Amino acid sequence: MIDDVIRLENIVKVYPPSVVAVDNVSVSFRKGEIHAVVGENGAGKSTLMKVLYGLVPRDGGEIYYQDRPVHFRQAGEAIAAGIGMVHQEILLIPEYTVWQNIVLGQEPTRFLGQVDTARARRLVKQKIDEFQFNLDPDALVGEISVAARQKVEILKLLYRNVSVLILDEPTAVLTPQEIPQLFGELGRLRDDGHTILFISHRLEEVLTLSDRVTVMRRGKKIDTVDAKTTSKEELARMMVGRDVVLTSQRREHAPGEVIFETEHLSYKDGEGRQKLNDINLTVRAGEIVGVAGVEGNGQFELVNAVVGLIQPSGGTIRVQGRDITRAPILERRRLISFVPQDRGRMGASLNASILENAIMTHHSLDQNFSRWHGLLLDYAHARRFTDGLEKQFSVAMASKFNPFRSLSGGNQQKVILGRELLLDSVFVLLDQPTRGLDVGSIEYVHQQVLRMRDENRAVLLVSADLEELFLLADRIVVMHRGELVADSPVGQTSLEEVGYRMLEGRGEPR
Amino acid sequence: MRLLVGLINGMIAGATPILLAALGGAFTYYAGIFNIAMEGMMLAGAFGAVVGSYFLHSWVLGIVLSIAFALVLALIFILFSVVLHTDEFVTGIALNLFAVGATTYLMRQTFNVKGVFANEGIIPIPRLDIPLIEQIPFLGEVLSGQNLMVYIAVIAVIAVNFLIFRTRFGMRLRAAGYNAACLDSSGVSTARMRTAALLLCAVLCGLAGAFLSLGYVTLFAENMSAGRGWISLAAIILVSGNPTGIAVISLLFGFSDGLGLLLQDYRVPSQFTSMVPYVATLIALYFYSVKERKRKA
Numbered sequence: 036m037i038d039d040v041i042r043l044e045n046i047v048k049v050y051p052p053s054v055v056a057v058d059n060v061s062v063s064f065r066k067g068e069i070h071a072v073v074g075e076n077g078a079g080k081s082t083l084m085k086v087l088y089g090l091v092p093r094d095g096g097e098i099y100y101q102d103r104p105v106h107f108r109q110a111g112e113a114i115a116a117g118i119g120m121v122h123q124e125i126l127l128i129p130e131y132t133v134w135q136n137i138v139l140g141q142e143p144t145r146f147l148g149q150v151d152t153a154r155a156r157r158l159v160k161q162k163i164d165e166f167q168f169n170l171d172p173d174a175l176v177g178e179i180s181v182a183a184r185q186k187v188e189i190l191k192l193l194y195r196n197v198s199v200l201i202l203d204e205p206t207a208v209l210t211p212q213e214i215p216q217l218f219g220e221l222g223r224l225r226d227d228g229h230t231i232l233f234i235s236h237r238l239e240e241v242l243t244l245s246d247r248v249t250v251m252r253r254g255k256k257i258d259t260v261d262a263k264t265t266s267k268e269e270l271a272r273m274m275v276g277r278d279v280v281l282t283s284q285r286r287e288h289a290p291g292e293v294i295f296e297t298e299h300l301s302y303k304d305g306e307g308r309q310k311l312n313d314i315n316l317t318v319r320a321g322e323i324v325g326v327a328g329v330e331g332n333g334q335f336e337l338v339n340a341v342v343g344l345i346q347p348s349g350g351t352i353r354v355q356g357r358d359i360t361r362a363p364i365l366e367r368r369r370l371i372s373f374v375p376q377d378r379g380r381m382g383a384s385l386n387a388s389i390l391e392n393a394i395m396t397h398h399s400l401d402q403n404f405s406r407w408h409g410l411l412l413d414y415a416h417a418r419r420f421t422d423g424l425e426k427q428f429s430v431a432m433a434s435k436f437n438p439f440r441s442l443s444g445g446n447q448q449k450v451i452l453g454r455e456l457l458l459d460s461v462f463v464l465l466d467q468p469t470r471g472l473d474v475g476s477i478e479y480v481h482q483q484v485l486r487m488r489d490e491n492r493a494v495l496l497v498s499a500d501l502e503e504l505f506l507l508a509d510r511i512v513v514m515h516r517g518e519l520v521a522d523s524p525v526g527q528t529s530l531e532e533v534g535y536r537m538l539e540g541r542g543e544p545r
Numbered sequence: 546m547r548l549l550v551g552l553i554n555g556m557i558a559g560a561t562p563i564l565l566a567a568l569g570g571a572f573t574y575y576a577g578i579f580n581i582a583m584e585g586m587m588l589a590g591a592f593g594a595v596v597g598s599y600f601l602h603s604w605v606l607g608i609v610l611s612i613a614f615a616l617v618l619a620l621i622f623i624l625f626s627v628v629l630h631t632d633e634f635v636t637g638i639a640l641n642l643f644a645v646g647a648t649t650y651l652m653r654q655t656f657n658v659k660g661v662f663a664n665e666g667i668i669p670i671p672r673l674d675i676p677l678i679e680q681i682p683f684l685g686e687v688l689s690g691q692n693l694m695v696y697i698a699v700i701a702v703i704a705v706n707f708l709i710f711r712t713r714f715g716m717r718l719r720a721a722g723y724n725a726a727c728l729d730s731s732g733v734s735t736a737r738m739r740t741a742a743l744l745l746c747a748v749l750c751g752l753a754g755a756f757l758s759l760g761y762v763t764l765f766a767e768n769m770s771a772g773r774g775w776i777s778l779a780a781i782i783l784v785s786g787n788p789t790g791i792a793v794i795s796l797l798f799g800f801s802d803g804l805g806l807l808l809q810d811y812r813v814p815s816q817f818t819s820m821v822p823y824v825a826t827l828i829a830l831y832f833y834s835v836k837e838r839k840r841k842a
Binding site for chain 2: 111114115126127128129130131135136139140141142144147148149150191
């Protein structure tokens with residue numbers, strides 16, 4: 036086709052050892068269209084765009100740009116050819132003004148290599164006016180809003196005369212009021228003949244802004260549809276998929292009294308964004324409550340507030356009736372077992388030995404580990420403890436004195452899980468406990484989670500994997516932009532409904 | 546009056562090597578390199594200057610050789626920290642220690658002396674008498690008749706200022722320090738900017754070294770840079786690399802240097818007088834931290 040500006044054919048990207056991020060995807064983008072690429076986290080949409088842009092080498096397939104096969108090896112080559120990408124993390128120099136950031140790398144010069152300030156400012160002003168971007172070229176980038184910085188990134192590419200713009204979740208960093216302005220600007224760019232590729236998982240935006248939509252799921256392209264003839268429901272269905280939820284091995288039993296409870300829990304971050312808004316959540320003994328939501332909708336802040344890494348701006352957190360909203364972390368850890376999402380950073384110290392990792396927290400909570408009133412560590416006890424953990428949780432390790440990083444991901448998680456479960460706690464907080472694990476280890480973790488339920492502990496499970504939630508949880512709550520927008524027993528909801536709530540919040544289905 | 550002129554001239558002579566080295570360090574500071582190798586580069590330069598001047602019978606060739614010797618250190622620095630990505634601090638320490646050892650060894654081997662090599666054959670960098678100005682009472686004694694390198698240092702302040710803040714080169718250089726990823730994604734190689742910064746730094750440190758051994762005195766002594774490279778690093782950090790600020794701080798250090806020499810005339814033991822510049826560094830650091838704390842609050 037003549038008006039296809041970019042064609043991707045049979046693109047394959049495998050992250051070693053065996054994660055297929057992009058699986059044989061073919062898609063084409065037309066000149067002068069806004070084309071959205073949607074999918075859940077990990078669906079491969081970002082990877083596909085990075086392959087196109089040359090940031091990630093591809094393992095198979097061909098890319099045609101203006102009917103010529105291309106193979107960009109670094110971002111500079113793509114920009115020179117006319118393809119520019121705005122990343123999620125904005126890459127600008129806060130100490131420089133808007134115009135300096137835009138011209139950096141292609142500065143107009145005068146004699147003696149001086150930057151021709153007047154001409155550079157004029158060129159930038161021209162671009163700003165041409166696309167009605169409403170920016171002050173002399174403002175310091177460090178002092179303008181995130182939305183304005185995003186515009187600077189876009190202008191930087193337009194200054195280099197790109198005709199294709201790739202935007203990676205451009206609205207994720209914007210406030211609701213800033214979004215229409217960006218959309219107006221993108222619309223003008225399209226009318227000007229630019230092609231805009233737009234990664235998103237917010238369906239409402241996708242439908243208002245784009246001409247065509249490509250849906251991806253688990254590395255595969257599901258379909259490319261016309262935005263005018265589709266609906267949010269159809270897109271959601273394609274995104275989440277209709278895979279059968281595996282039958283759960285949960286034994287029925289009635290949950291006990293309320294163990295964990297938040298009341299009107301709120302948190303504002305340093306820049307004043309409301310990350311948690313009036314969260315009221317309860318977990319009973321012997322109950323698993325699953326927290327669903329697209330990443331970045333407040334789950335991380337919820338977890339951190341419960342563990343004590345951030346101080347909520349309002350509300351209370353109670354465990355077993357005790358108010359722990361302002362309790363020190365060690366105090367909380369007597370009540371809470373915690374498996375963080377980032378094993379290497381928060382869950383364990385990779386360079387410390389397996390034994391040292393196994394006894395963390397225990398060594399200060401359990402008197403048996405200390406001699407001479409805490410002056411010395413009882414290593415004999417620590418060794419016995421680690422041996423016990425190794426047997427009980429069937430960890431495969433060469434020696435408990437080896438560094439933690441020598442363990443495989445699955446075995447690392449077993450040590451962390453074991454350590455946390457051996458704490459005599461009433462409440463278990465699990466943040467993405469199966470992220471990055473292979474299938475066998477995932478199954479093991481699932482068994483352990485169900486065991487906690489049988490032990491009558493209260494479990495709060497945060498997961499990006501909906502199937503996991505449906506497999507394990509008794510009740511599923513959905514977080515959307517810092518709010519709890521749904522709370523229902525697992526039997527009374529569906530994958531589709533939860534998926535829809537994750538994307539659309541409280542809004543009624545059309 | 547004599548005393549004042551002596552003090553001022555002492556200050557200028559003391560400030561010049563620190564100023565030149567610190568201006569070189571300003572390039573690497575803005576390029577985002579933690580460069581502590583000024584000390585070693587200066588020492589290598591001082592030795593190169595004496596070798597060139599003594600064997601080639603020309604102070605000009607002495608300066609050329611001083612720059613060449615400093616550049617050798619810079620190339621090693623570039624190989625390790627820019628190409629091989631080793632730690633800059635460790636690389637810098639290694640180079641500084643290497644410079645002490647290498648110059649001491651080479652001096653003993655080439656000149657068959659220990660400690661100090663002084664010889665009639667070493668041709669110093671001349672002093673420059675400026676006509677008309679030298680006639681002015683008092684001012685003439687300060688502004689005219691200084692060592693050629695002093696005037697080069699003054700010009701260097703202006704040139705470095707221009708290069709860093711007005712030119713395309715400077716804009717990219719500072720970008721390399723502010724946000725290397727951003728510069729790379731703008732199509733400019735950060736590694737290339739850092740290489741350029743280190744080479745420029747070596748040129749200026751070479752000049753500083755040449756002034757030490759062919760201007761300040763006419764001899765080479767083991768480890769004669771005596772911490773001036775470190776003081777120049779302190780100067781850079783104190784004023785966040787600004788060349789004009791570096792000039793002011795350098796004069797301050799130069800003043801304490803001159804004061805130290807003056808105090809010797811008043812029978813203060815030399816062990817104490819040579820402490821003065823270092824004590825001044827500590828005092829400056831204290832005031833700097835107070836200022837920083839106020840700025841943050």
